[in-house]
Amino acid sequence: MRPDYLVLRSLVKVFGTGENTFTAVDNVNVEVQEGELVTLLGPSGCGKTTTLRMISGFEIPTSGEIFIDGEDVSTTPPNQRPTTMVFQNYALFPHLTVFENIAYGLKIRRDSKENIRKTAEKIMLLVGLEGLAERSPAQLSGGQQQRVSLARSLVMEPKVLLLDEPLSNLDAKLRVSTRLEIRKLQQRVGITSVYVTHDQEEAMTLSDRVVIMHQGKIMQIGTPQAIYAKPANRFVADFIGKANFLEGRIGSLASRNEIVLDIMGQKFQVLVQPDSFSEGARVLLVVRPESVNLEPKKPDTLTGTVQEAVYLGSQMVYEVDVAKNIITVEVANPQEHLVFKAGEEVTISFQGKSLHILPYEEAH
Amino acid sequence: MTGSNRKRQEIIGNLRLLWKEPLLLVSIIAIFYFLMIFVLFPLFMVFKTSLIVDKQFDLSNYLAIFSKKYYFQPFINSMILGVLAATAGTILGFVFAYAITRTPLPFKRFFRMTATFPIISPPFVIALAAILLFGRAGSLTPYISRIIGEYSIYGLGGLVLVETIAYGPIAFLVLYGVLQAIDPALEEAAMDLGASRARVFATVTLPLAVPGIASAWLLVFIESMADFGNPMVLSGNFRVLSVQAFLQITGMYDLSRGSTLAILLLVPTITAFFIQKYWVARKSYVTVTGQPTGATIKRLEWYIKLPTYAACILFTGIVFLFYGMLIWGSFQTLWGVDATLTLHNYVEMFQVGKDYIIDSLALSTLATPITGILGMFIAFLVIRKKFIGRATMEFVSMLTFAVPGTVVGIGYILAFNQRSALFPFVLTGTAWIITTLLIFRNMPVGIRSGIAALQQIDPSIEEASTDLGASSNKTFRKITLPMIAPAFFSGLAFSFVKAMTAISAIIFVVSGRWNLITVAILGFVDNSQYAQAAAMSLLLIVIVLIALSIIQILVGRIGKGARTVSIVN
Numbered sequence: 059m060r061p062d063y064l065v066l067r068s069l070v071k072v073f074g075t076g077e078n079t080f081t082a083v084d085n086v087n088v089e090v091q092e093g094e095l096v097t098l099l100g101p102s103g104c105g106k107t108t109t110l111r112m113i114s115g116f117e118i119p120t121s122g123e124i125f126i127d128g129e130d131v132s133t134t135p136p137n138q139r140p141t142t143m144v145f146q147n148y149a150l151f152p153h154l155t156v157f158e159n160i161a162y163g164l165k166i167r168r169d170s171k172e173n174i175r176k177t178a179e180k181i182m183l184l185v186g187l188e189g190l191a192e193r194s195p196a197q198l199s200g201g202q203q204q205r206v207s208l209a210r211s212l213v214m215e216p217k218v219l220l221l222d223e224p225l226s227n228l229d230a231k232l233r234v235s236t237r238l239e240i241r242k243l244q245q246r247v248g249i250t251s252v253y254v255t256h257d258q259e260e261a262m263t264l265s266d267r268v269v270i271m272h273q274g275k276i277m278q279i280g281t282p283q284a285i286y287a288k289p290a291n292r293f294v295a296d297f298i299g300k301a302n303f304l305e306g307r308i309g310s311l312a313s314r315n316e317i318v319l320d321i322m323g324q325k326f327q328v329l330v331q332p333d334s335f336s337e338g339a340r341v342l343l344v345v346r347p348e349s350v351n352l353e354p355k356k357p358d359t360l361t362g363t364v365q366e367a368v369y370l371g372s373q374m375v376y377e378v379d380v381a382k383n384i385i386t387v388e389v390a391n392p393q394e395h396l397v398f399k400a401g402e403e404v405t406i407s408f409q410g411k412s413l414h415i416l417p418y419e420e421a422h
Numbered sequence: 423m424t425g426s427n428r429k430r431q432e433i434i435g436n437l438r439l440l441w442k443e444p445l446l447l448v449s450i451i452a453i454f455y456f457l458m459i460f461v462l463f464p465l466f467m468v469f470k471t472s473l474i475v476d477k478q479f480d481l482s483n484y485l486a487i488f489s490k491k492y493y494f495q496p497f498i499n500s501m502i503l504g505v506l507a508a509t510a511g512t513i514l515g516f517v518f519a520y521a522i523t524r525t526p527l528p529f530k531r532f533f534r535m536t537a538t539f540p541i542i543s544p545p546f547v548i549a550l551a552a553i554l555l556f557g558r559a560g561s562l563t564p565y566i567s568r569i570i571g572e573y574s575i576y577g578l579g580g581l582v583l584v585e586t587i588a589y590g591p592i593a594f595l596v597l598y599g600v601l602q603a604i605d606p607a608l609e610e611a612a613m614d615l616g617a618s619r620a621r622v623f624a625t626v627t628l629p630l631a632v633p634g635i636a637s638a639w640l641l642v643f644i645e646s647m648a649d650f651g652n653p654m655v656l657s658g659n660f661r662v663l664s665v666q667a668f669l670q671i672t673g674m675y676d677l678s679r680g681s682t683l684a685i686l687l688l689v690p691t692i693t694a695f696f697i698q699k700y701w702v703a704r705k706s707y708v709t710v711t712g713q714p715t716g717a718t719i720k721r722l723e724w725y726i727k728l729p730t731y732a733a734c735i736l737f738t739g740i741v742f743l744f745y746g747m748l749i750w751g752s753f754q755t756l757w758g759v760d761a762t763l764t765l766h767n768y769v770e771m772f773q774v775g776k777d778y779i780i781d782s783l784a785l786s787t788l789a790t791p792i793t794g795i796l797g798m799f800i801a802f803l804v805i806r807k808k809f810i811g812r813a814t815m816e817f818v819s820m821l822t823f824a825v826p827g828t829v830v831g832i833g834y835i836l837a838f839n840q841r842s843a844l845f846p847f848v849l850t851g852t853a854w855i856i857t858t859l860l861i862f863r864n865m866p867v868g869i870r871s872g873i874a875a876l877q878q879i880d881p882s883i884e885e886a887s888t889d890l891g892a893s894s895n896k897t898f899r900k901i902t903l904p905m906i907a908p909a910f911f912s913g914l915a916f917s918f919v920k921a922m923t924a925i926s927a928i929i930f931v932v933s934g935r936w937n938l939i940t941v942a943i944l945g946f947v948d949n950s951q952y953a954q955a956a957a958m959s960l961l962l963i964v965i966v967l968i969a970l971s972i973i974q975i976l977v978g979r980i981g982k983g984a985r986t987v988s989i990v991n
């Protein structure tokens with residue numbers, strides 16, 4: 059298992075010429091391990107597709123290099139790269155049958171007829187297309203078309219499989235079941251994959267690691283857990299899940315790895331990485347809504363006024379005004395908790411370990 | 423309820439609806455009557471006349487087909503011409519369309535405009551330019567003779583050249599639409615799976631374009647087989663059906679033979695039309711929507727760039743050469759004899775041709791709005807109304823499109839040179855015969871663009887306007903009209919161009935009193951007055967361009983400038 063099976067080094071893509079240039083991908087560095095599935099996640103227009111198309115060879119990087127399995131493929135034309143792509147709209151050849159679509163690449167590679175038939179049949183069984191070999195793509199449902207597209211790419215046994223929002227044309231239910239199938243298939247075949255999506259749930263459930271992109275730059279790379287629990291900056295915290303932001307100040311250092319935080323006059327003792335903060339620094343605190351506790355108002359605590367209380371069955375969602383900061387609170391299992399009404403005064407609290415501390419940055 | 427019962431109920435329901443809108447009913451009946459008189463009746467007369475020899479029913483014309491050189495040779499010649507021109511034109515059109523949709527060719531707009539220019543000019547001016555360039559006293563003839571020896575531009579070779587230039591642009595437009603509609607992701611997918619550029623072309627691009635190629639081929643085949651102007655000028659001893667039919671009727675006064683030749687011309691063109699419309703169109707994988715699709719391909723190999731770019735430059739060069747030659751020729755004192763530059767030709771053209779020019783302008787201006795409104799109205803009926811015979815109405819009104827002008831022209835003189843039970847007026851020799859012919863011959867284009875425009879308007883758009891408080895009158899003015907206006911005006915533009923440049927059918931119905939500019943040009947060519955012919959052709963081209971600009975401006979005003987007039991749909 060080489061840890062640097064696919065390497066993107068300082069990738070830059072600038073579109074346009076002269077005055078009118080636009081940097082779609084800005085100094086992207088990623089290393090993908092063999093057999094790993096990495097998603098590129100980010101808002102629309104952040105450069106995900108462009109990055110993927112540079113890996114597949116359809117866009118030529120303005121600068122930077124791409125290595126696959128140790129080999130520099132930066133200048134290799136797309137038809138000679140060991141990658142295959144699952145297109146967003148599937149791009150199935152409408153004049154060929156399902157079988158011919160799947161066999162297309164093998165034929166180009168001049169496999170023997172017998173071998174083509176065997177391999178194609180095996181892959182069709184694998185993705186659940188048995189019996190549909192002679193259909194034309196127009197006679198398939200969206201989900202089936204998606205599977206043909208996947209099979210057509212997988213059958214080539216590429217070193218890297220690329221998928222550009224492969225589920226975006228499916229309806230919500232099918233999207234959930236298909237993404238599980240894709241994940242199982244990917245793990246069974248053990249194929250190194252780069253998956254583009256702007257759906258964070260999809261990214262979280264599918265990936266070994268997630269690359270968060272914003273305006274062409276990488277914001278953070280990490281496992282889904284790490285990205286959710288320890289976002290690297292305000293953008294990531296905001297983009298992944300719901301987050302409350304609070305301003306704070308490092309009051310004093312209790313020891314090398316324990317600090318006292320000052321949040322709106324209240325003190326919190328928090329364990330941190332040794333020597334990561336200096337006394338008096340301004341910081342930004344990230345608290346997830348489910349980590350906040352509500353109690354009836356008590357003296358000498360952080361207090362606020364409930365502005366809105368919404369009952370959602372499985373949980374209660376509150377918006378609490380704490381000195382003009384709106385804090386969202388989610389309480390699971392409302393039956394087992396006190397329920398507050400709008401206008402009530404409450405005390406909010408959280409445990410030190412559910413606080414994530416970032417260097418201070420302005421909201422954007 | 424049984425199926426047939428339900429059907430009957432539906433018909434009765436529709437009839438009741440019609441009954442409630444008497445104006446609509448009257449218009450539908452009137453349109454059917456006009457279509458019968460001005461489309462079907464002339465065709466019927468041609469057929470009938472071909473079966474009558476010496477006032478007796480006689481099959482001898484048809485029995486003689488295979489024995490007589492009269493019929494058989496022109497038939498074969500026309501077919502050969504059609505096949506060769508269609509093949510050359512389609513190849514040319516494909517290369518051009520490929521270059522424009524799939525390569526980073528610079529100056530695409532320029533290439534596109536030049537390549538489509540022959541469509542708005544009268545087709546036979548290309549034959550005229552060919553004579554000026556390659557004829558007996560042609561400018562390039564000495565150089566070419568030195569290379570290939572003695573040759574004659576008159577005959578099959580010259581005709582194929584000229585028809586290819588004249589109608590290749592039609593193939594280009596069809597294939598441009600088709601190639602543009604093929605999703606580039608398909609080609610990328612193929613390449614992604616390991617196919618080289620050549621392989622992608624052979625296994626994806628070409629197969630997907632095949633129905634389009636067939637369409638383009640059939641259209642050029644129809645046009646060049648039915649063409650009259652170019653072969654009239656350039657066919658020499660190579661006899662083709664359209665010219666032979668004309669000569670039989672105006673030269674030998676043999677209506678029966680002329681009609682038989684016309685029928686022989688009709689059979690292959692109409693067959694090709696039906697193959698194109700009902701078979702090829704159905705096999706298509708791509709729907710041409712006019713929506714351009716994404717990226718063009720980067721990293722193009724030189725072996726693709728070089729030949730395609732060369733072909734584009736060569737063809738645009740030829741177009742410039744031919745039309746440039748017309749300008750050059752129009753200033754020569756006496757073509758081939760005295761090359762002193764002079765304006766005399768223009769003076770003479772105006773003296774001799776003034777009446778022709780006025781007639782052409784007057785009759786085209788009269789026919790154009792009628793064509794446009796009638797076309798739009800029929801489109802409206804066909805798309806938005808339900809009535810018995812709706813499909814028949816669409817079919818018959820499109821029919822004239824597939825019928826060669828020669829056949830229509832012969833039909834008109836046969837049908838309207840006497841009163842008949844159906845139509846109690848004699849039209850021969852009047853302005854009306856020319857006008858009606860122009861109207862009914864050019865109407866299919868108006869109908870087609872009207873249908874396209876109306877189909878695009880989702881009824882919910884109109885509903886949305888009403889929903890927001892607009893009266894239905896206001897909705898029509900503010901929403902529907904601006905949306906169909908561009909199609910309406912491009913229909914108008916097209917029928918005006920067609921009316922001004924028509925020759926094949928018109929030449930049968932002109933008279934001493936009413937004559938047209940195209941016929942005058944042909945007359946000049948007949949007298950070997952090439953310089954005057956060139957001058958008058960240029961004038962015609964200028965008139966057409968001016969008219970197109972005016973319509974373009976009108977569209978800009980009404981259609982809010984968002985869309986431009988497209989001459990060909």
Ligand SMILES: Nc1ncnc2c1ncn2[C@@H]1O[C@H](COP(=O)(O)OP(=O)(O)OP(=O)(O)O)[C@@H](O)[C@H]1O
Pocket residue numbers: 073074080081082100101102103104105106107108109256717
């Ligand atoms: N060929 C091009 N020329 C100019 N700009 C381009 C081109 N292709 C993409 N861009 C721009 O680059 C940016 C990134 O595009 P890209 O397609 O990579 O976004 P994306 O992250 O895939 O977004 P989405 O989620 O909407 O698919 C966008 O702002 C886009 O407008």
Ligand SMILES: [Mg+2]
Pocket residue numbers: 106107108
């Ligand atoms: Mg994208």
